[in-house]
Amino acid sequence: MLRMQGFGYRHAGDWDEALRLWQDNPGAVYVAGGTDLLPNVKHGLLAPKVLVGLSGIPGGVVERDGDLVIGATSRLDVLAADPVVRRLVLPLAEAAASVAGPQLRTMATLGGNVMLDTRCMFYNQTEFWRRSLGYCLKAEGTWCHVVGGPKTCVATQSSDTVPVLLALDARLRFRGPSGTRELALRDLYRFNGMDHLAVEKGELLTEIVVPLPGDGFRGSYTKLRTRDSIDFPQLGLAVCGTWEGATPTALEIVVGAVSPQPKPVRGLDAFLGRTLDAAAIDAVADLVHKQTRPQGSVHGDTAWRRQMAAVFTRRALGALAHAG
Ligand SMILES: Cc1cc2nc3c(=O)[nH]c(=O)nc-3n(C[C@H](O)[C@H](O)[C@H](O)COP(=O)(O)OP(=O)(O)OC[C@H]3O[C@@H](n4cnc5c(N)ncnc54)[C@H](O)[C@@H]3O)c2cc1C
Numbered sequence: 001m002l003r004m005q006g007f008g009y010r011h012a013g014d015w016d017e018a019l020r021l022w023q024d025n026p027g028a029v030y031v032a033g034g035t036d037l038l039p040n041v042k043h044g045l046l047a048p049k050v051l052v053g054l055s056g057i058p059g060g061v062v063e064r065d066g067d068l069v070i071g072a073t074s075r076l077d078v079l080a081a082d083p084v085v086r087r088l089v090l091p092l093a094e095a096a097a098s099v100a101g102p103q104l105r106t107m108a109t110l111g112g113n114v115m116l117d118t119r120c121m122f123y124n125q126t127e128f129w130r131r132s133l134g135y136c137l138k139a140e141g142t143w144c145h146v147v148g149g150p151k152t153c154v155a156t157q158s159s160d161t162v163p164v165l166l167a168l169d170a171r172l173r174f175r176g177p178s179g180t181r182e183l184a185l186r187d188l189y190r191f192n193g194m195d196h197l198a199v200e201k202g203e204l205l206t207e208i209v210v211p212l213p214g215d216g217f218r219g220s221y222t223k224l225r226t227r228d229s230i231d232f233p234q235l236g237l238a239v240c241g242t243w244e245g246a247t248p249t250a251l252e253i254v255v256g257a258v259s260p261q262p263k264p265v266r267g268l269d270a271f272l273g274r275t276l277d278a279a280a281i282d283a284v285a286d287l288v289h290k291q292t293r294p295q296g297s298v299h300g301d302t303a304w305r306r307q308m309a310a311v312f313t314r315r316a317l318g319a320l321a322h323a324g
């Protein structure tokens with residue numbers, strides 16, 4: 001059995017209190033659902049003296065000024081079933097429903113999913129396991145076992161909701177020691193598995209803002225994983241577009257679980273205003289294949305994961321083009 005080392009717990013009733021508790025307790029760490037943070041504490045990947053609990057801060061979904069504003073503490077099982085989310089941005093509900101398993105989704109939050117630490121099969125292990133390998137660059141060591149060098153960590157951004165949120169061009173609202181700010185989600189992740197979030201220490205993610213797509217919106221999220229019942233993605237593919245029949249007038253594809261950053265596919269404008277017949281869909285799938293370079297930090301052969309990005313693209317576009 002894995003035991004956690006002891007820590008203090010402070011429960012916040014609102015965002016101001018959470019920030020104040022963090023400032024009053026040096027070295028404190030925020031915990032929302034705890035479904036990723038607490039396993040990491042058990043594995044000895046971090047040893048916080050104090051956790052500031054966010055689970056008492058209400059979440060919720062509101063339509064406001066052409067946006068869907070989602071509280072960061074909204075739970076994934078609630079989002080997956082939310083009638084407004086399902087009606088307006090179904091792929092987000094699909095992605096939320098694909099995270100982990102049912103029990104975890106009753107605790108896991110959208111904010112925790114966006115702020116999730118990067119993952120690696122050489123890192124998300126017990127202390128005993130990591131020590132036997134001489135640790136690694138991300139924690140206590142000097143060498144990356146994936147890259148085979150001492151400089152770069154390519155641990156993976158593995159959140160299922162993030163590719164969809166990126167394809168929808170979501171924005172994030174933060175509250176921190178320096179005040180409040182809004183950041184485009186596309187600017188949050190850096191290509192550095194050890195420090196992949198462009199946030200200031202102590203910043204709280206309070207809201208996720210999704211611009212509401214207009215009429216003709218269709219999208220999907222497809223996930224590759226070993227066991228559909230629980231596993232993290234080995235690859236995630238979000239496709240979001242505005243369609244007139246089988247013709248997209250807007251199209252975004254984002255590939256997740258390949259590197260410390262989710263990857264928006266470039267060059268899709270060439271397909272706007274064109275009917276997506278089988279040949280055009282093959283051409284998009286080729287583009288996705290060319291631009292997808294999965295890192296070996298996640299289980300599964302990298303060439304196979306890359307190939308599956310093209311397979312998922314063909315399936316998703318085939319279904320979306322014929323759904324109108
Ligand atoms: C067995 C298992 C399977 C899993 N499978 C998947 C999967 O398939 N897909 C997937 O995406 N995830 C998966 N997860 C990870 C996790 O369950 C989800 O990512 C979940 O959404 C995390 O949310 P949380 O509220 O539990 O975050 P927490 O664990 O509470 O926090 C995660 C991180 O975010 C920070 N944080 C949380 N909320 C905020 C906030 N509002 N502001 C600032 N920082 C914040 C915390 O400090 C911490 O660093 C799995 C976990 C387990 C244990």
Ligand code: SF4
Pocket residue numbers: 119120121122123136137138139143144145146147152153154155193297
């Ligand atoms: S990618 Fe390399 S440095 Fe990063 S966690 Fe994995 S083994 Fe460690």
